[in-house]
Amino acid sequence: MDNNVKSYRKPYNRPVKRTWWADWSFYVAYMLREGTAFLAVFVALELLVITALPFCAIKGADAAVTAVLSNPIAFILNLIALVAAVFHAFTWYNLMPKAMRMFFTKKPDDTRLIPDKFYVFGLWGATAAATLVIILVLTLV
Amino acid sequence: MAEKTMKISVLRYRPETDTEPHFQDFDVPFHHETSLLEALNYIKDFLAPDLSFRWSCRMAVCGSCGMMINGVPGLACQTFLRDYDETKTLKVEPLANFPIERDLVVDISDMIEKIERIKPYIIPSEKDAHKPLTESYIQTPQQMELYRQFAMCINCGCCYAACPQYKINPEFIGPAALTLAYRYNVDTRDAGAKERLAHMSAEEGVWSCTFVGACSKVCPKGVDPASAIQLGKKQSAIDYVIKMFKPE
Secondary structure, three states, X not given: XXXXXXXXXXXXXXXXXXXXXXXXHHHHHHXXXXXXXXXXXXXHHHHXXXXXXXHOOOXXXXXXXXXXXXXXXXXXXXXXHHHHHHHHHHHHHHHHHHHOOOEXXXXXXXXXXXXXXXXXXXXXXXXXHHHHHHHHHHHHO | OOOEEEEXXXXXXXXXXXXXXXXXXXXXXXXXXXEHHHHXXXXXXXXXXXXXXXXXXXXXXXXXXXXXXXXXXXXXXXXXXXXXXOOOOEEEEEOOOOOEEEOOEXXXXXXXXXXXHOOOOOOOOOOOOOOOOOOOOOOOHHHHHHHHHHHHOXXXXXXXXXXXXXXXXXXXXXXXXXXXXXXXXXXXXXXXXHHHHHHHOOOOOHHXXXXXXXXXXXXXXXXXXXXXXXXXXXXXXXXXXXXXXXXO
16 A cells, blocks of 8 residues: 655755856866866867978978967967966876875884875976976977 | 854745745854854844754764855854955855755755765675674774775765766766775775775766865865875776776
């Protein structure tokens, strides 16, 4: 026998607004971090064109691309892309320690974890070294 | 100490009469030590006796009074009016991303089901399955430190209210449950990682997290769910590689 007692519950689900992220600065920073992907696409396309150029047999393509890239707008876009990439690196490097959880020593009673700073400084060090190598290679070639 | 007054705007919803929630403003006197929970109790005692909200311990242990405070999830008992601008209205809403049952009370069944799903208890190995109750497990301080922080969760739901992934995709297992999955996986007394990894590696598991980090920002107990989920991704990835070479 069913005993369907009437329920007066009426749970309300709030709709998700498109601007949900605009209400808290933390979400805005996240959207900015993710938004840097658009500029990364621009740089990726640019690099694709530059690296593909020597293999293209189109007359004057080289000069055309050089002209486009030396345009002040292209320069400013690249500068913004560089700032965006550094900002993205900054946010990710700050998050990186969350994905690492290692102890200082293997001693069973030592509960000290390697501090966050260690990973963040390490990442910036690696970035600086990689940047130096790239600049060196580019100036030598 | 002279009392000041703050305007508190509470999102109200009474299922018998309301078709949708609406804000109601209250002027609440406060001093240096007044918590938001006390302010809500003042409203209930003197201004709106029908206001519903959950609370119990008053000291950030029970996890009942999670709510949106100026759009950010937090515990009412741990929030003090002195930290907010008294010239502006303080907006108090029920925890986001959960259905509103009444006023500030939400239905957290979905979170509870997900916590149950990942088996948040010690599953002993075959060797330990019949360990007599008189015998104990030995664990070093370091082995305990592996999970201690992640075991501090009080199931308040603040991390689910903060998580944009859960907002957009309610199938996502979510921060608290995935944190507990990791917490038990790294416990040396536990041998149930295989059962939990099936959920963690699923579409709605750890990989649905895009590392927004809001869960850790709002967690009132410093559990750092974002960290547990990233470490869970590592477990999931290692499990994937092992299975490639050693299929079951």
